[in-house]
Amino acid sequence: MRLTVNGRVHTLDSALPLSLLELLRDRLALTGTKFVCGRGECGACTVQLDGETVYSCLTLAEACDGATVLTVEGLAPGGGEPSLSPLQRAFIAKDAAQCGFCTPGQLMAAHTLLARNPHPTDDEIRSGMSGNLCRCGTYPKILAAVRAVADGEFAGSAGSAEAGSAEAGSVNAA
């Protein structure tokens, strides 16, 4: 089977009795996507499959032949800070990740949500993101981050010296 993950084409044994999540984590070493419940209850394993939000723990790898997958590792093509996506920068600036374990799934859910509905209301964000659980309670910050991206607050390139920059060097007293 052929699978395109984050822009890279993989040719794999089609008889793999795996979920898409296991394929990503165990075969392709893309461990950004997390396993939490394994039964579609928490959203930690959320990825984008052919433009749709899916729970990768409930998606059979075999059924993904020819598909295109985007994971958290693909949001910032360079992997490094300069290329972080607006959503990733917004999550940093709004402090939308505490332990960070649910964060990859939250980012992928938000990414697809904004792709389909670039200008959601707060209630649409709440409803669109309510399939992704967070135990640390970062929800208000996630809402703020998605809101900010929808409002264009992080539209510039990452290099610009906006509030979302993770460069902590230039600190002003609070």
Add this chain to the structure above:
Amino acid sequence: MPRKTKGAAKPGGFVQTTVEIEGRTETRIVEIPAFEPAAWGTDAELGIVGARVPRMDAPERVSGRARYTTDIVRPGMLHAAIVRSTIPRGTIRSLDASRARAMPGVLDVLGPGDAPAGTRLFGREIFYAGQPIAAVCAATGHAARSAAHAIAVEYDTLPFAVTFEDATAKDAPKVRAKGNVMENAPLVISRGDMDAGLKAADVIVRREYRTPVQLHTALEPHGAVAEWEGDRLTVWESTQGIFRVRENVSKALGISLSKVRVIKDYMGGGFGAKNGAGPHTYVAALFAKRQGRAVRCINDREAEQTDSGNRPSSTQRVTIGAKKDGTLTAIFASIDVPLGISGWEGGPGQIYHELYACPNVRTEETFAYVNASGMAAFRGPGYVEGAFGLESAMNALAKELKLDPVAFRVKNFAKREPRTDRPYSGNSLLQCYKEGAEVFGWSTNDQRPMTNDRLRVGKGMAAQVWPTGGGPPAYALVRMNSDATVDVLAGTQDLGTGARTVLSQIAAESLGAKLSDVRAIIGDTQSLPYTGNSWGSMTTASVGPAVRMAAEDARRQLFEAAGAMFDAAPDALEARDSRIVVRDTDRTMTFAEVTAKLGNVMIIGKGSRGPNPADTAIMTFGAQFAEVEVDLDTGIVRVLRIVAAHDAGRIINPTLAESQLEGGIIQGLGYALFEERVLDRRLGLVMNPTIHDYKIPTMADIPLIDAFFVAGADPVANHTGARGIAEPPMIPAAPAIAAAVSDAIGADVTEIPLTPWRVLAAIAAKARR
């Protein structure tokens, strides 16, 4: 302010000091640090400490690069799965692993009698459902889990008790080998004269409050990867305490401390449940030894929900009395707590003694053992449960007295810590009441708005206290590299709280370095100096001062080196933004210019946490206000708004601290409305061991939250002026929400979670009266 300690407080000498951990007081003999930096007082001019700096490890967390224990892969790594008892009490008659052993990929099985006694694993006697009874090691996780299911177990069952009532009944079955009730029950804490206090009261309120078992539900389960090199063991563990895991593993396996290395880089939540090694750790280590390969053992979700600790339930029978003017005269609570098969007396009682200046207070707590998984610390253990009883009773009494709940609390404000009659290092609780009420728009004279016939709005409030002084021992090193970057080295943990960021800010501030040049290296017992567990909201107040001292020590050395280069006295130098200036001149040199001249000569500052001030109560305070909407037809509660005002001394990073407040409030909201482990009394089994059936809040449940800190610093507590904050916001959330529900429906609510049927029952009970 002078810092007094008991004994001869000479640098290098040793003194006795006390440290409060999760409400317990421990006495320790600690070394006096070589020097103690002058405390950062309220008016200290600080640039980096106190700034809203983005979380420094956030780029790793948002890019998928952060490596959690569950992501660790070692060459040739094998996988282990634990087999758990399906009955609550009995003995294993037979355990047949032959089918499991024959399955593809299966390499090894551990069963009854196969584990060292120190691990307390795989005994034949069963004390609760979910107890580990065997384990399988296989080439893949799939194979290990499949083989675990293929192990056939026959049991001889015994009678069991999973409720407090059943365990303490006259003819109760033997829950465990020793008694069903904790020794010396009940645990009585008392001050004053209860009879006199009740006699002096004009109004007395009596209520029985019930709280549920709450499950931590960290999204990353407990897990470990173990690997041996000869007789040295390395353990990657998702833990709040690397040094405690090291100690546990060393004791359990009978190997010396120095041969065990524990590493924790990132972890997916702890909340109190990950304070030491567990069965998964020992299973990974034992299989790794037997197989000569690395082994990963991660709890599955059902194990995480049924056997990784919990906040125990409680029944609190409260009697509370006051004079007409609102002066409290008596607080009494008789409390039952079923701990599970093991646990400690971190019960609801303590907060009854600490929050108000009442002369007569008495709690009687009985802790029973039941045939269910043991309790563990869970964010504000005891105080969260106790606050629901105490604060609900306070609100009920305020109503009887026709007093405003805020004014009633202000009236009974404790000027000294009332349980032990000690002065506070600092206490701005009155400010929390005032600012919280202002921001919320609190006034009990409002007409209750009614959206329509079905929807009623109500509001309520509650307060909080929690011991958060932290303390020794904790050590840190601050190392300046030859490229002028700075490493903070401390064997602590970042649970997602922001410890890396906060410690880096403290170091950068003290050293005069750019924050972007500073990196905190944490989470490795082999290469880093000791610090304690990240529990009890202690990390900032324990490790922070050690880091500050280490940074000051590094700065002193840097100034001596630069002084020689400048031909200036070290005390004529100042540093800021990684640049040294000779005071009152234009002579300047960057840190990089100094370190370039030093070459490979290193600057290493050393710091340790000094003793706590003697006979001083160091606590964090807060008040929360809630507004809810209740649907009278369905019983569904929607929280509309929470305002939280807390006092935790100096806030090192307001953004991260506010995230802690919001997180605590949201876990408190879950506790108030949804979260409840359901344990079937006849089967002895957990009925909701999944995240679908055990409800935690989702984004759709979140109200508007305005959580903030009242201004201040606490230079008496320690020289950074900071106290702890992670646990306190969870304490008053549930009673504030419950009070708002009570206000909305016009009836008392005495049991959480406030699921629709409980709310409807409260409404129906009111209608019957």
